[in-house]
Amino acid sequence: MVILGLGSNVGDRMANLRKALIAIRQIPGMIVEQVSPVYLSDALLPENAPPEWDMPHLNLALRCHTTLEPLDLLDQLKKIEWSIGRKPEVRHWGPRILDVDILAWNSDIIKSERLTVPHESLQERPFALWPLADVAPDWRFPLNGPYHDKTAAEIGEQWGSRFTGNAPLRARQIYQRIDTPQLMGVVNVTPDSFSDGGAFLEAEKALQQALYLVYSGAEIIDIGAESTAPSAKPLTADIEWQRLEPVLAAIQAAKDKFMILPKISIDTRHSEVAAKALKQGVDWINDVTGLEDEAMRELVCTSKADCVVMHHMSIPASRQHVLPRHQDPVRLVYEWGAKQIDVLEKAGISRERIIFDPGIGFGKVAEHSLQLIRHTDVFKQLGTRVLIGHSRKSFLSLFTPHTFAERDIETLSIALYLAKQPVDYLRVHNVEMCARGFRVQAAL
The missing domain is CATH 3.30.70.560 (7,8-Dihydro-6-hydroxymethylpterin-pyrophosphokinase HPPK)
Incomplete structure (x- = not known):
């Protein structure tokens, strides 16, 4: 020994x-x-x-x-x-x-x-x-x-x-570990997000939540100002930036307060918002449309930021636009990812900067999402890092009648499974619960 x-x-x-x-x-x-x-x-x-x-x-x-x-x-x-x-x-x-x-x-x-x-x-x-x-x-x-x-x-x-x-x-x-997926904490600067809408609209509350998430085990903070829930109303880029700018400024001014300086991810599909955020020094652009917009691809290409590319059928998510039930969702999402990554590489974005997200709950029925989680190892074959965002989502209705905000036990159970898979990042709301679960699992 x-x-x-x-x-x-x-x-x-x-x-x-x-x-x-x-x-x-x-x-x-x-x-x-x-x-x-x-x-x-x-x-x-x-x-x-x-x-x-x-x-x-x-x-x-x-x-x-x-x-x-x-x-x-x-x-x-x-x-x-x-x-x-x-x-x-x-x-x-x-x-x-x-x-x-x-x-x-x-x-x-x-x-x-x-x-x-x-x-x-x-x-x-x-x-x-x-x-x-x-x-x-x-x-x-x-x-x-x-x-x-x-x-x-x-x-x-x-x-x-x-x-x-x-x-x-x-x-x-501390809660952070080097032998499990890195935890991405969520700060929704929105009034209509499905599980915590309205809780962090004020910049100071958003900053305190970011500090708490890092203390709880997060290494990436994902900040979003536009909800992608089925009932959400689309935002203009101007309104989205009005919500984001004071939060980014508060986090930038409080860097010395973080126990570990997190990477900052901006959850946006607007290239105008991404451009302003990049000037503020953010590390990731998390685009739920998978960088389908050429302007977004050009912007990321000329930056040093990494990008999250998420599979989807529509934004906002819609129950009317889902993958065919009679086809293999893992194969369909993989093929979409391969094509989109090829588009990004041709636009000058190296595969090393790409993080693939199979888009749990976006254009998938509950059984599709479960299949994607069971077979996350397949997506490693794309040659990119892999991110899974399963936290509190609607597919968990397969296991519980509880409301979105009360689904942390189900979220943790899946996180413990994914901790043993070739997954690089988990996007979760209750970071501390997942980190505590990882700690015990690793000891055993």
């Missing part, structure tokens, strides 16, 4: 950790058996460190099995650090894109010029010891002293709760 510790405090920290996990899984003779939750902590700094070094860290642990020898594994891990952007350096304390350390190797003690195991001061660092205890609670500390032969779980008890931030360096466990 080998326990690796991963850390990052520069750039897109969650992305750095995900890249490291992918690379570690590709090391010959290496099997990743379990991934810990992520922990947020203040930087551990030497005296007289420059102020710019004081950047919060994200840390986690991996329990692995390997056929490699310790120094051979160390060489592989250093190559991964450098491939993700960390350069060979002498200093040991400064900010870094990625750290990958060998925290423990069975109960062995290794002391050499290049490697010390257990990792130095492991028993004094909750940001390292807690993740280790999450994946190997029965690992026993092998060094002489007050912690000799104590389990990782026992040693971790000295700091109390993992969640309060009262441990040294304010270390605490």
Whole structure:
């Protein structure tokens, strides 16, 4: 048993950790058996460190099995650090894109010029010891002293709760994970959305909801000002922007308040709105029409933003315009996606920037939506990232008579299924419930 510790405090920290996990899984003779939750902590700094070094860290642990020898594994891990952007350096304390350390190797003690195991001061660092205890609670500390032969779980008890931030360096466990789909939280700046219309029309309320969603586990915030529910009235681009602009301005002004800086997605089908949002620095354009508008394609092409391409039959959704009942919905949606992605590539938008959404509930009867969810693995063959938006939708009437806003249990059940599928993002309303479910599922 080998326990690796991963850390990052520069750039897109969650992305750095995900890249490291992918690379570690590709090391010959290496099997990743379990991934810990992520922990947020203040930087551990030497005296007289420059102020710019004081950047919060994200840390986690991996329990692995390997056929490699310790120094051979160390060489592989250093190559991964450098491939993700960390350069060979002498200093040991400064900010870094990625750290990958060998925290423990069975109960062995290794002391050499290049490697010390257990990792130095492991028993004094909750940001390292807690993740280790999450994946190997029965690992026993092998060094002489007050912690000799104590389990990782026992040693971790000295700091109390993992969640309060009262441990040294304010270390605490957060909801975001690197081994499950990323959660996209929804902020509807609309009076007529099907489950929470009118709740976040004011910019300050929308900002507070965005902050709460990130605290609850979201890494992307999807902001929409026009409802696509069947009963919704279409908006002009001017009215849509009047709703969006103050919310974007409030989020931009409050960047320092976010525990993790989220990617901002704008849910719009109007190229005029998308153009203004891109000038405000948004990261994604989520177009429910699948970028059918040439002006939208040209706009995305000339930007750096990613785009969500959603299958649909009509916008707003209509019960009169649905896929044929006697045909395979997975095949029809896949074929539409392949054609539309080809159109986007010819317009200059690379496949790496495209996120495909099969459009659960848009132009599908309930049984169609269920089939698409069962076979989400098929859409990975498009060569893009995949997003599923199933939260609280009408197809869940197959399972419950409860109103849209009361369908979080059904939403969670499907999210737990999708967490084991090749899905990159889940768009959900109750982010915290899904994140808590992922946490337990991963532990089991």
